Amino acid sequence: MFGRGATLGRRLASTAAASGAAAATAYGAWPMQRSGEQRPARCDTDPAVLGASLVGGLVAGGVGGWLLGKSKADAVEAKYQKYWPRKIMMVFGAPGAGKGTQGVKIVDELDIPQLSTGDMLREAVAAGTEIGKKAKEVMAAGQLVSDEIVIGIIADRIKEEDCKSGFILDGFPRTLPQAKALDEMLAKSGESVSLVMAFDVDQAVLEDRVCGRWMDKASGRSYHVKYAPPKSMKLGPDGKPVPSTMKDDITGNALYQRPDDTAEALKKRLDGYNKQTVPILDHYKPGGVVKQIDGGRNIHEVWAEVQTKLSTGN
Numbered sequence: 130m131f132g133r134g135a136t137l138g139r140r141l142a143s144t145a146a147a148s149g150a151a152a153a154t155a156y157g158a159w160p161m162q163r164s165g166e167q168r169p170a171r172c173d174t175d176p177a178v179l180g181a182s183l184v185g186g187l188v189a190g191g192v193g194g195w196l197l198g199k200s201k202a203d204a205v206e207a208k209y210q211k212y213w214p215r216k217i218m219m220v221f222g223a224p225g226a227g228k229g230t231q232g233v234k235i236v237d238e239l240d241i242p243q244l245s246t247g248d249m250l251r252e253a254v255a256a257g258t259e260i261g262k263k264a265k266e267v268m269a270a271g272q273l274v275s276d277e278i279v280i281g282i283i284a285d286r287i288k289e290e291d292c293k294s295g296f297i298l299d300g301f302p303r304t305l306p307q308a309k310a311l312d313e314m315l316a317k318s319g320e321s322v323s324l325v326m327a328f329d330v331d332q333a334v335l336e337d338r339v340c341g342r343w344m345d346k347a348s349g350r351s352y353h354v355k356y357a358p359p360k361s362m363k364l365g366p367d368g369k370p371v372p373s374t375m376k377d378d379i380t381g382n383a384l385y386q387r388p389d390d391t392a393e394a395l396k397k398r399l400d401g402y403n404k405q406t407v408p409i410l411d412h413y414k415p416g417g418v419v420k421q422i423d424g425g426r427n428i429h430e431v432w433a434e435v436q437t438k439l440s441t442g443n
């Protein structure tokens with residue numbers, strides 16, 4: 130149920146392939162099936178006719194099979210939409226704990242979107258909207274934007290079409306009032322948070338990660354000058370990366386550093402996290418939905434644990 134889109138896609142592909150193969154058998158293997166009957170010897174058959182039949186069969190069978198597979202897949206998807214609960218999960222942890230990095234991988238695995246309030250607010254700041262103007266200074270100082278603003282943003286976002294199978298909250302909720310507001314929103318449709326994936330990372334590691342972090346705005350991919358440098362990175366005479374050489378490995382877009390990824394802003398962000406955000410875990414623990422992840426290891430090791438814990442029962 131979790132990788133719904135991907136599963137359906139694979140099912141669709143195999144159904145179409147099977148239908149195509151069946152069609153190829155029906156056309157190409159016709160003489161074999163009728164081996165007991167009078168039939169023209171293979172050399173009597175016009176090769177052009179045989180070839181055209183084979184190609185026509187493959188195409189017709191392939192398209193027919195694909196349509197059949199698609200309608201079956203649509204029916205299965207409609208049932209999922211109707212009867213199964215949405216996967217409503219949260220990636221939880223201090224700044225630099227790996228929520229963004231692992232979140233991108235979870236998106237691929239589950240085919241549900243990652244909703245980062247930090248990204249949404251940064252977009253609002255860049256676009257100069259009313260919300261962006263209110264959030265700009267607060268964010269740069271490493272403080273929290275008002276509950277009212279972020280609750281409003283999330284309430285609107287989770288109604289969108291791409292959230293119909295579920296979504297991954299990243300950076301929300303960050304205060305108990307936000308968590309309670311989320312619970313109330315979900316309760317209106319008989320829903321609740323199904324999984325909180327909490328990344329534990331030592332605070333010294335966090336500073337090292339955050340202060341060396343470079344991001345690709347469009348994809349959310351993050352790099353690190355020491356642990357995950359982009360292929361294009363060149364160091365200057367001072368041993369620091371030359372900003373113009375920091376480019377995304379896949380698109381070549383210029384990477385950027387967040388204005389709040391400094392040691393000074395991090396202190397405030399961690400302080401806020403410990404006082405206001407950590408109590409959210411106690412709020413969700415009695416529901417049995419919190420899973421702890423040791424986020425201090427390298428990306429691949431953390432991902433292996435995340436994958437195991439994405440399935441229920443672990």
Ligand code: AMP
Nearest residue numbers: 246247268271272273274279300301303
């Ligand atoms: P993030 O990208 O999650 O680290 O968020 C960057 C900044 O956006 C935070 O330091 C806050 O200023 C603001 N922000 C993001 N999400 C929230 C939230 N749920 N509540 C309040 N402020 C938030």
